[in-house]
Amino acid sequence: MNKPLLAALSALALAGLGAAPAVAAPLTAAPAPHQVKSPAVTVNFAGTVSLSDCSGSIIRFAGSADSDPALVLTNGHCLETGFPDPGQVITGQSSSRTFGLLNASGSKIATLRANQVVYSTMTDTDVTIYRLTSTYAQIKSSYGINALTVSDTHPTAGTAIKVVSGYWKTTYSCNVDGFVYRLKEGDWTWKDSIRYTSSCNTIGGTSGSPVIDTTTGKVIAVNNTGNEDGQRCTVNNPCEVDAGGNITVRQGINYAEETYQIPACFTTGNKLDLGAAGCVLPKP
Incomplete structure (x- = not known):
């Protein structure tokens, strides 16, 4: 994981599976001449x-x-x-x-x-x-x-994003490279994780940073981990597992967990309701 800083400074405490190709961002047609692409919003540390x-x-x-x-x-x-x-x-x-x-x-x-x-x-x-x-x-x-x-919609491959770390007061800029069927690190397994392109080289202390879509300004994920040493499925060295059980290790690549599922689990007054229609978050 992009583990908490205290864990990063201790003896590689916690912060998570052959090989499948990276998911390439789909090609999109150029807009018609009368269409205007939305400009990127200003992403900073506010909030x-x-x-x-x-x-x-x-x-x-x-x-x-x-x-x-x-x-x-x-x-x-x-x-x-x-x-x-x-x-x-x-x-x-x-x-x-x-x-x-x-x-x-x-x-x-x-x-x-x-x-x-x-x-x-x-x-x-x-x-x-x-x-x-x-x-x-x-x-x-x-x-x-x-x-x-x-955001309450699933993110899209190729989206330009910024990972904004309040701890380090640092912003990382890259794109959504693709999605991971299962991301395994130690005893934990995460579903449908975001894989960054390589320029988002997040570190310990960036855990929990919002991943912001630079077009909408909305949060689409929360930064959480990266493969530090090239190990396979160990703590601080997550591996990708596809639907067929094939394992891919990508040393130096970092990941985030999608957040579009969260809004459906909150009702009036920002109250959590895990039984609400459309709520798919794990339940106790």
Whole structure:
């Protein structure tokens, strides 16, 4: 994994299968002369946060209200109480974790606090979602910062993206190279992961960074891992597994977990409802 920094500095603690070709971005026809391509949005650090040893972002959904308690998205393996076990899903766990709120230039302008781990798992995906003690409106009024919106549609190969690390105050620019049927690292397995092109060379401490579509400005994934040493399916050395069980190792390539499934699991008031129609996140 692009493990928490503390794990990165210790003896390769945790942060995850022959070979199949990389999935190439599909070719698209050039737009007709009367069509205008949407310009890329400005992606900066506004709305991202730094954790004690990871990165994250303040997120909202299309149905979120300004009066709702704000949410923070990071990785499951960034959970302060330790990595969730395979098959484990944590909901409603008390938390007092703090987050450094960044402005557009990456300067810390406030400390925000959580009161709950709304959802956390490392099964099928690698996410933790915190509930803050502040609403979106309060954060906007006090600091001028808007939350990032999570896209509710599956990302597309070839999409230009930026991985924005609040911990390192660093932005990585690349494209979605393709999608991985199963990504296996140690005891954990993730489904339908995003593979970056090589220029997103993320490191320890970037775990939990939002992956932002530069055309829409929306969050399409959360950064979580990369193969560091070329090992096969070990901690910090995830391998790709295709539908036929063939294993591919790509040393130096990094990955993220899609987030389009998350909005369907939240209802009015930013409340988690794992029984909601269309919600496919793993359940306890």
